[in-house]
Structure formats: C-alpha cells, structure tokens
Amino acid sequence: MIGAMNILIADDHALFRDGMSLLLQALGQVHVAEARNRREIEAHLKHQDLFDLLLLDLDMPGITNADGVKRICESAPQTAVVVISGNDAGYVVKACLDAGAMGFISKSSAGKVMLAAIQMVLAGERYVPSIYFDNSSEYSSDAASTASSISPRQQQIWQMLIDGKSNKEIAIALGLTDSTVKQHVSALFRKLGVNSRTQAIQKARTNS
Amino acid sequence: MIGAMNILIADDHALFRDGMSLLLQALGQVHVAEARNRREIEAHLKHQDLFDLLLLDLDMPGITNADGVKRICESAPQTAVVVISGNDAGYVVKACLDAGAMGFISKSSAGKVMLAAIQMVLAGERYVPSIYFDNSSEYSSDAASTASSISPRQQQIWQMLIDGKSNKEIAIALGLTDSTVKQHVSALFRKLGVNSRTQAIQKARTNS
DNA sequence: CCCTATATAGTACAAAAGTACTAGATATAA
C-alpha cells in the first residue's frame, strides 16, 4: 500500500470511535477521520474524497438499516464499506452485503477478529462473518430455501414493521394488497413465535 | 483509596469494553473485570464480591431497561453502579437513577467526560449528566410537572409498549382498566406525535 | 410426479387498538 491509508470511522459513540481508532494503529500508516452521523459522513465523502475504507455503524443518526448503507455505498463507489453492527442476525448481514457492503463486523467480536476482517477487506476480499454460514443455506442463497427460515419477503416486511409502518403503508410501498401483507405478517409471526407486531419488533431488538 | 480499585465493566461489545478498560488506566491502580451479559455480572458479584464500581451498559443481554438496573443495584448494594447508555433521553436517565444508579453516562460522551463522571462517583458523589438539567423541571422532580413532557405514568407505559406488551397486559400488570391504559397510550401518542405503538417504539429507538 | 414453500389475493370474523368524548379526584402553578 502506497502512502498512508485513509479510513473513515462512522459511529455516534465516542468511546467506540476511540477504541476502533486505537485498533487501527496496528495497521501501521493510517489516517483516521471520524463522523458521528450521516451528515458528517457525506460531508467527508464530498470534501475529502477517496477513503480506502469506511467503517459504518448500523445504529447511528441517519443510518439505521440496509437502506442507509445502500445510499452510502452508492455515493462512494470507490470506498470499501464495512458495516459494524450490534445485531448480527443473518437477515441483517445479508441485507447489508446486498446493499453493497464489502464486509460485516459484529460489535460483539473480539478486536483481533475485527482487525483481521478489516485487513481482509483492505486486501480486496469480501469479509463475511462465520455466523452467517452457521445457518448455511438459509441466507446464503438468493433463492428461496426449503428450511423453516424467514423468507426474503418476510424479512423485508419485518424491517418495515420495525420502522413503524402499518399494513396499509407496507401494501402501498410494495404494490401489494392489504390481504397479502397480512398473510406475510402472520407467517412471520408464526415463525418468530409471537402474535403482535410489537413483539416482532422486540424479537429483532433483543435476541436475533 | 487503599490498594487497587475493583471495577466491573458490563457490556456485550468487546471494543467498548476495551476502550473503557483503556480509559480506566488513567485512574491508576485499577483491577478491571468484564461481563458480557446479566449472567456473567451476577456470577462476578457472587463469587468475586466487593466491586467498587460497576459500569453497566443499558442495552445488553438481560439488561434492557431500568428494571434490570434495579435488580443489579439491589443485589450489589455495596457497589456503585454507573449506567452507560446510548439513549440519554431524560426519562431513561430518571428511571435509572430512580432504580438506584449512582451515575448515568451517555455513550455519545467524550472519554474525558466519562472519566470525570467515573471519578466523581468513585468519590462518593452522584453524577447526573447536564442534558438531564436542560429540560429542567420536567424530570428533576418526582412530582408531576406542568410542562408538556411525558409523565411518569406515560413513561412507564411507554417502556411496556417497547417490551411488546398489549393494552390488556399493561392493565393487568398495573392494576388498571383497559380504558385507563388506552387513555395513557393515547396521551403518550399525542405527545410523541405518532398514532401507533410501533411508531412510539421507533421514537424510543431513534431520536429520543 | 408429488410434496412443500413462497407469493399472491380473496373472504370472513374476532380481537385489539385507537379516537373522542365525559367525568371525578388530586395536585400544582399562577
């Protein structure tokens, strides 16, 4: 690598940025910039262009889901984006990778694992966490699986429940009927073992 | 302070624990233990007793709200508990302090601020963040306020919405009628500017 | 080919949620 690497850390928590910044010193010649919200990320990408790497928190002002990741990835095609998230459920990982991320790091990971992942991405490789493979075929294929997993459509609708959308709003957004949305929501509830949207939201927040 | 201080860091994110651990070195002689969930916290408190300080994350397996904080505080009355949270809304701060916490640190705070807060608590003082005072009378008094803030009852019910409870479950838990719960829920929605419980949950997650 | 799962859409119904009122008790601020 010629010269110092430019890395942008985007997280709203100072201590996390500090810890990550310290971790990155192990890479040698690195120049680290920080952003606390989407506005600051975009400002950095516009004015100071050309970052080699963007470490992007998935729970910060302006970036709360894969859509936010997609926006950032599209506005910085030359920068490798690694998503860092506390929620490492398979559907989240898949959504982020589909959105254009080059890697996904769980916040529960040890520092060494994070560093290895970052080095892999800097080397041009995609990094996918092992958890992602544990559930094997469930999320790894874009085709529907036979297993009793949450289908892509259900995952999509799950995200919209989390975003506070009503059945009607979901139907309009996806170009479906109310009836179809209800069918998907009920199927999702059955798989999650819940019987209300608020419980489905809690499932996404806590365990998964 | 005689000898080394015993400090327990409870957070499910490794990097955060590392960053905090590093930060604590500035205090001099400290012995740091770590816990990743409630089970590990309780194990530490039982077997290794007598911690001077417990830095407790408010979003980790087993500890998601003030009730969790209360349980921990009660099981370790000799240990000063400082809650660390990404959500520093007034009602969260108040709930934690009421639960018995000696301090409340926002994850968005700079390291220096965190360190100062920790030192204050170790000195026997309660630390309350300045944000808590910005909204002045709203949360600082246990009496109801005239301001258009979220009342204690509404905060309590808000938390139960977040936990996925139905109106009926809330009514039973609080010994109220369905009608009264609905009244509180509607009043909360009006203040939050939403019209569904899923949106109310999202409000708690994102901005506030 | 058969079985299964998904995605779609419909009907029908029960339950829950949400709104809009009234109303009494209580506490606080002006």
Added chain:
DNA sequence: TTATATCTAGTACTTTTGTACTATATAGGG
C-alpha cells in the same frame, strides 16, 4: 380561587390487526 395536568374509568365508535380459511401460480427437492 382558577386554571391546568394527571390519573383514573367509563361509553361509543371506527379502524387496524390478527387469524383462519380457500385458491392459484411458481419453483425446488426427492
């Protein structure tokens, strides 16, 4: 004292949610 806000509880009503079915089309596995 008056006004305001909370907490409680009630009635009445609409809308939304959730479940239980049927049904068609598609795609994959055995």
